[in-house]
Amino acid sequence: MTTDGPDRDEEAAAPLQRRPQLALLVEGDDRKGLLHDMTAAILDHGGDILSVEIVESGARSAIYWELDAVKDPESLERAFQAIDVVRSVRRLPSMFQVYGKRIIVVGAGAQVGQVALGAIGEADRHNIRGEKISVDTIPMVGEESLANAVRAVSRLPRAVALVLAGSLMGGEVTEAVEEVRARGILVVCLNMAGSVPEHADLVVTDPVQAGVMTVMAVASTARFDIERVRGRRV
Amino acid sequence: MTTDGPDRDEEAAAPLQRRPQLALLVEGDDRKGLLHDMTAAILDHGGDILSVEIVESGARSAIYWELDAVKDPESLERAFQAIDVVRSVRRLPSMFQVYGKRIIVVGAGAQVGQVALGAIGEADRHNIRGEKISVDTIPMVGEESLANAVRAVSRLPRAVALVLAGSLMGGEVTEAVEEVRARGILVVCLNMAGSVPEHADLVVTDPVQAGVMTVMAVASTARFDIERVRGRRV
Numbered sequence: 051m052t053t054d055g056p057d058r059d060e061e062a063a064a065p066l067q068r069r070p071q072l073a074l075l076v077e078g079d080d081r082k083g084l085l086h087d088m089t090a091a092i093l094d095h096g097g098d099i100l101s102v103e104i105v106e107s108g109a110r111s112a113i114y115w116e117l118d119a120v121k122d123p124e125s126l127e128r129a130f131q132a133i134d135v136v137r138s139v140r141r142l143p144s145m146f147q148v149y150g151k152r153i154i155v156v157g158a159g160a161q162v163g164q165v166a167l168g169a170i171g172e173a174d175r176h177n178i179r180g181e182k183i184s185v186d187t188i189p190m191v192g193e194e195s196l197a198n199a200v201r202a203v204s205r206l207p208r209a210v211a212l213v214l215a216g217s218l219m220g221g222e223v224t225e226a227v228e229e230v231r232a233r234g235i236l237v238v239c240l241n242m243a244g245s246v247p248e249h250a251d252l253v254v255t256d257p258v259q260a261g262v263m264t265v266m267a268v269a270s271t272a273r274f275d276i277e278r279v280r281g282r283r284v
Numbered sequence: 285m286t287t288d289g290p291d292r293d294e295e296a297a298a299p300l301q302r303r304p305q306l307a308l309l310v311e312g313d314d315r316k317g318l319l320h321d322m323t324a325a326i327l328d329h330g331g332d333i334l335s336v337e338i339v340e341s342g343a344r345s346a347i348y349w350e351l352d353a354v355k356d357p358e359s360l361e362r363a364f365q366a367i368d369v370v371r372s373v374r375r376l377p378s379m380f381q382v383y384g385k386r387i388i389v390v391g392a393g394a395q396v397g398q399v400a401l402g403a404i405g406e407a408d409r410h411n412i413r414g415e416k417i418s419v420d421t422i423p424m425v426g427e428e429s430l431a432n433a434v435r436a437v438s439r440l441p442r443a444v445a446l447v448l449a450g451s452l453m454g455g456e457v458t459e460a461v462e463e464v465r466a467r468g469i470l471v472v473c474l475n476m477a478g479s480v481p482e483h484a485d486l487v488v489t490d491p492v493q494a495g496v497m498t499v500m501a502v503a504s505t506a507r508f509d510i511e512r513v514r515g516r517r518v
Contacts, residue, residue: 075439085336086327089320099319102336105439106467114439148429148436149422158412163404166421170397174423178392186420187400188383189408195382202382205309205339205348233340 070100070116072123073144076130078137080111088113091129096121101145101207111135116144145207150182152208153264156199157215158191161240161257165215168261176269183265184208193222200226204233210268211236213260220244236276238264241283251276253283304334304350306357307378310364312371314345322347325363330355335379335441345369350378379441384416386442387498390433391449392425395474395491399449402495410503417499418442427456434460438467444502445470447494454478470510472498475517485510487517 076088085102092099097120106112120126127139153173155166166187173183186206188199196216200223203212212235214227224245227237231251239246241255252267254260263284266274310322319336326333331354340346354360364373387407389400400421407417420440422433430450434457437446446469448461458479461471465485473480475489486501488494497518500508 086323188418
């Protein structure tokens with residue numbers, strides 16, 4: 051992952067980090083098969099589904115779609131509107147436009163808050179210049195919970211980096227780190243006991259700095275190239 | 285929203301905050317219509333779709349499903365496996381099991397980090413006792429950006445509360461606050477200029493305490509009932 055210019059952003063972005071062509075919120079009543087009917091309409095219009103969010107289900111339905119390659123967006127909106135239970139179809143800003151890239155901070159104790167504080171402060175500085183970076187933190191302990199949280203990062207929309215903020219992590223957590231790195235997630239960790247530091251992209255001793263450097267690494271507005279420090283301990 | 289015992293949690297939970305019956309990751313190659321074929325299989329098995337995440341698309345595909353009411357889960361797994369491009373179907377822990385409820389912190393400057401710090405520290409204390417609470421922070425400024433971020437909270441899976449951490453918010457942000465409160469999101473804000481404090485569930489002057497109290501309000505492990513302080517300024 052290189053981030054030394056705004057133009058690198060689109061180029062390096064995985065499908066879910068691209069801006070979708072079309073973001074639609076479709077609301078109405080709910081019934082079995084509603085989503086199936088909507089995927090039929092999308093297929094008819096040649097669309098690629100980037101993301102679906104079931105905002106509401108049961109009595110009422112609200113389904114949020116992010117789509118690409120739709121041949122005639124107005125025609126798709128009419129096709130959605132023609133479904134019996136659909137009441138309204140609205141275009142919205144995409145989740146990437148609203149919340150941007152996500153940095154996931156996982157760990158516990160005094161350190162996890164300090165990593166988040168560093169990342170939030172640095173994200174604030176970049177976001178004020180037009181960047182969009184969120185800092186999502188889950189405080190937790192335990193090898194299995196941590197390994198599950200690390201693995202699930204690759205299933206989180208818009209996640210680009212993970213910071214492991216703890217004092218001792220290894221075993222199954224290390225295996226999970228290798229898995230998410232293979233999915234293109236940048237992994238930063240504190241300088242800690244256990245085998246995780248040997249498998250991270252970057253090891254940072256100070257927790258505030260770990261948060262700051264992770265934001266710098268993923269920001270299009272920063273001139274910091276992770277390739278130049280990969281595998282380092284600072 | 286009342287949270288004075290673990291049993292209240294399931295009762296008060298919106299559909300997306302419940303544990304799904306089945307969480308599956310389906311991987312293989314990609315092609316147009318793949319999602320449509322999968323929704324057909326789910327419909328055949330009487331399933332309700334709670335969430336879909338397109339983890340990977342393009343050359344390869346990875347689609348993560350959270351489902352309820354599936355009559356014969358093994359049969360559905362076989363039906364997915366029978367789709368031409370599907371290579372593997374795996375059961376996973378659900379996103380609710382891994383990351384739990386989400387508190388969204390929106391704001392900027394010195395305050396946003398302090399709110400997050402308070403929330404993360406308090407979430408750490410609850411999570412160590414078996415709770416799962418994440419604290420997701422987006423530092424940003426500007427009425428339109430803020431209003432978009434507030435409105436989009438209702439489209440974020442597992443989001444239960446929003447904290448507005450700033451010094452001046454009103455206008456379109458206040459309208460957006462009313463909209464997300466109508467969707468069942470708890471809204472806490474700092475004691476600030478602008479009309480937002482008149483429309484929040486709770487106004488807290490100290491940013492660290494604002495984070496702490498929001499976690500207390502949503503934690504099943506806490507004995508704090510937001511109904512007893514709704515509309516207060518502390």
